[in-house]
Amino acid sequence: MVDKIIIENLSLQYSDGTESLRNISMGIPQNAVTVLFGPAGGGKSTLLRCLNRLNDLTEIKASSGRILMDGENILDPKTDVIALRRRVGMVFARPVTLPMSIRENIIYGLELAGEKRKSKLDEAVERSLKLSAIWDEIKDRLDEPASALSGGQQQRVCLARVIALQPEVILLDEPTSGLDPISTGKVEAALFELKKEYTVILVPHSVQQAARTADHAAFFLTGELIEYADGKNLFTNPKQKKTEDYVMGRFG
Amino acid sequence: MKLFAQNRHIVQRLGFIAITIMALVTVLPIIGTVAFILMKGGSAISLEFLSGFPHDGMRTGGILPAIIGTLYLTLGTALFSVPLGIAAAIYLSEYARDNQLTRLIRLAIINLAGIPSVVYGLFGLGLFVLFLKFGTSILAASLTLSIMTLPVIISTSEEALRAVPQAFRTVSISLGATRWQTISRIILKEALPGILTGIILGLERAAGETAPILFTGAAFFLPQLPHSPFDATMALPYHLFVISTQVPEMPIQIQYGTALVLLVFVLTMNVIATVIRSRARAKRQW
Numbered sequence: 001m002v003d004k005i006i007i008e009n010l011s012l013q014y015s016d017g018t019e020s021l022r023n024i025s026m027g028i029p030q031n032a033v034t035v036l037f038g039p040a041g042g043g044k045s046t047l048l049r050c051l052n053r054l055n056d057l058t059e060i061k062a063s064s065g066r067i068l069m070d071g072e073n074i075l076d077p078k079t080d081v082i083a084l085r086r087r088v089g090m091v092f093a094r095p096v097t098l099p100m101s102i103r104e105n106i107i108y109g110l111e112l113a114g115e116k117r118k119s120k121l122d123e124a125v126e127r128s129l130k131l132s133a134i135w136d137e138i139k140d141r142l143d144e145p146a147s148a149l150s151g152g153q154q155q156r157v158c159l160a161r162v163i164a165l166q167p168e169v170i171l172l173d174e175p176t177s178g179l180d181p182i183s184t185g186k187v188e189a190a191l192f193e194l195k196k197e198y199t200v201i202l203v204p205h206s207v208q209q210a211a212r213t214a215d216h217a218a219f220f221l222t223g224e225l226i227e228y229a230d231g232k233n234l235f236t237n238p239k240q241k242k243t244e245d246y247v248m249g250r251f252g
Numbered sequence: 253m254k255l256f257a258q259n260r261h262i263v264q265r266l267g268f269i270a271i272t273i274m275a276l277v278t279v280l281p282i283i284g285t286v287a288f289i290l291m292k293g294g295s296a297i298s299l300e301f302l303s304g305f306p307h308d309g310m311r312t313g314g315i316l317p318a319i320i321g322t323l324y325l326t327l328g329t330a331l332f333s334v335p336l337g338i339a340a341a342i343y344l345s346e347y348a349r350d351n352q353l354t355r356l357i358r359l360a361i362i363n364l365a366g367i368p369s370v371v372y373g374l375f376g377l378g379l380f381v382l383f384l385k386f387g388t389s390i391l392a393a394s395l396t397l398s399i400m401t402l403p404v405i406i407s408t409s410e411e412a413l414r415a416v417p418q419a420f421r422t423v424s425i426s427l428g429a430t431r432w433q434t435i436s437r438i439i440l441k442e443a444l445p446g447i448l449t450g451i452i453l454g455l456e457r458a459a460g461e462t463a464p465i466l467f468t469g470a471a472f473f474l475p476q477l478p479h480s481p482f483d484a485t486m487a488l489p490y491h492l493f494v495i496s497t498q499v500p501e502m503p504i505q506i507q508y509g510t511a512l513v514l515l516v517f518v519l520t521m522n523v524i525a526t527v528i529r530s531r532a533r534a535k536r537q538w
Contacts, residue, residue, distance in 0.1 A: 052426060054422065054425065057421075057422065057425065082428050082429075082430060083428075085425070085426055085428045086428040089426070089427075090426045092419070092422070092426075094419065096417075096419040096420065096422075096423050098423060098424065098438060099420070099438065099441075099536075099537040099538060108424075108427055108429075108437075109427035109428050109429075112427065112428055112429050112433055113428060146537075147537035147538070158423075161427065162427075165427065165428065
C-alpha cells in the first residue's frame with residue numbers, strides 16, 4: 001500500500017491557545033478510507049485543515065513539522081495553495097451550498113480553475129452527482145437554487161462539488177453529523193465508491209461510523225495520536241488502554 | 253391575592269396602550285410634514301413649475317435649474333463616494349486585521365460621521381474651491397458632499413458584507429478560489445442589496461443638505477443650466493433657503509412647492525431603498 005501523504009512531527013498551536021496538535025507522525029495510504037476519530041478537541045479537524053492549508057485563514061501561534069504529499073512538503077511557504085486546494089477537496093460538517101443553482105455549485109471550482117467548455121462542465125456535473133449518489137434524485141432540478149434541497153441532499157451536492165474538481169485527496173469533516181440515517185447511509189456508500197479513485201480521509205461523527213467505514217483508523221486524544229492501525233484491528237483489538245476505553249464507550 | 257393579579261393585568265393593558273400611543277406619535281411628524289407641505293405647496297406644482305426657469309426675481313416661473321442641479325450634485329456625489337466607500341468597506345470587512353491601523357481607520361470613520369455639515373462646507377471651500385482651484389463648482393460641491401456621505405456608505409456596506417455567512421468564504425476558498433474571487437463572485441453579490449440601501453440613504457442625505465454646498469457650489473440664481481462640472485449650479489435645498497429668507501414678497505406656494513419637490517425627490521429614493529431591501533430579503537438563500 002502506497003502512502004499518499006506522510007505527516008512528520010506535525011505540531012500546531014492556535015493563537016487563542018485552543019485545540020492543537022502535538023508531534024503527529026503518520027502515513028495516509030492511497031485509495032483507502034483513513035478515519036481520524038476521538039473526542040472533540042482532539043485535533044482531528046485541525047489536522048484536516050492542515051492538509052488543504054485551510055488553516056492559513058486562522059491565526060496560528062506556532063507550527064512545526066512537515067506534510068509530504070507525493071513527496072512534496074505542502075507546508076512549505078512556497079506551495080501554491082490554490083493548486084493544493086484543487087488537489088485536496090474538503091466536505092464540511094454543515095452542508096453549505098453556495099447561494100446559486102445546483103449546477104453552478106458543482107462547476108464553481110472548475111470555472112475558477114479556468115474550465116470554460118460546456119461539454120466538460122456538463123460531463124463533470126453528471127459524473128460527480130452520480131458518484132455522490134444523488135444524480136437520480138435531482139437531475140431534473142439542476143438549475144434550481146441548491147438551498148432548496150434537503151440537508152442530506154445538500155451535503156451530497158457538497159461532496160459532488162469536491163469530486164467535480166477531480167482531486168486526489170478528499171477530506172470529510174463529520175460530513176453526516178447533521179443528517180438522517182438514510183442520508184448518512186448514502187454518503188457512506190459513496191465513500192466506498194470514492195476510495196477506488198481517491199485517497200479519503202474521514203473524521204466520523206461516531207465510533208460506530210468509524211468502525212463501519214475505516215480501512216485505517218487513527219485515535220486522537222487532546223492533540224495526540226494515541227493509536228493508529230488497520231480498521232479491523234483497532235476496533236476489535238485495540239493495543240492502548242485509552243483507545244479501548246473510548247471504543248468501548250467508557251468515556252467521550 | 254386575586255385582586256393583585258387583576259391589577260397586574262390592568263397595569264399590563266395600560267402599559268401596552270401607552271406604548272402603542274407612543275409608537276403612533278412617532279409617525280405623526282412625518283405624516284404631518286408631508287400633509288402640511290402638500291396642502292400648502294401642492295397648488296404650485298405644474299409642468300411650468302417643474303420645467304421652467306425662475307422669473308421676476310424668482311417670484312414666478314419654475315425651478316428646473318434647481319432640480320437639475322440637485323440631480324447633478326447627487327450623481328456627482330455618487331461618482332466619488334460609491335467606489336471609494338465600497339472599496340473601504342471591502343477592505344475593512346474582508347482584509348483588515350484587528351490592529352492599530354484598522355482601529356485608527358474605524359475611529360476616523362466614526363468621527364467623520366459626527367462632523368457638523370457646515371464644517372464640511374468650510375473644509376470643501378478650503379480644499380476643493382481654493383486650494384485645488386476647482387472654484388465654486390459642481391465638482392467641488394460633489395466632492396464635499398462625498399466626504400460627508402462616505403461614513404454612511406462605508407458603515408452600511410461593511411455591515412452588509414459582514415452579514416454574509418462566513419461559511420461561504422471558507423467553502424469558496426476550499427474549492428480553490430482566491431480571496432478576491434470569493435469576494436467578487438459571492439460576497440459582493442449577496443451583500444449588494446444592503447450596500448445599495450446604504451448608498452441610497454447616504455445620497456438621499458447628500459441631496460437634501462444645504463450647508464456643504466453653500467460655499468462650494470451652490471448659486472443664488474443662474475439664468476442657464478450648468479455646462480460643465482466646473483460651473484456653479486442652483487440646487488433645491490439652497491434654492492429653498494434663498495426663496496424662504498432672501499427674497500422679499502415671495503409667494504408662499506412657490507416656497508412650499510419647492511419643498512414638496514425636494515421632499516418627493518428624497519422620499520422616492522427612500523422608497524426605492526426599501527423595495528430593494530425587501531425584495532432581496534425574499535430572494536435570499538441564507
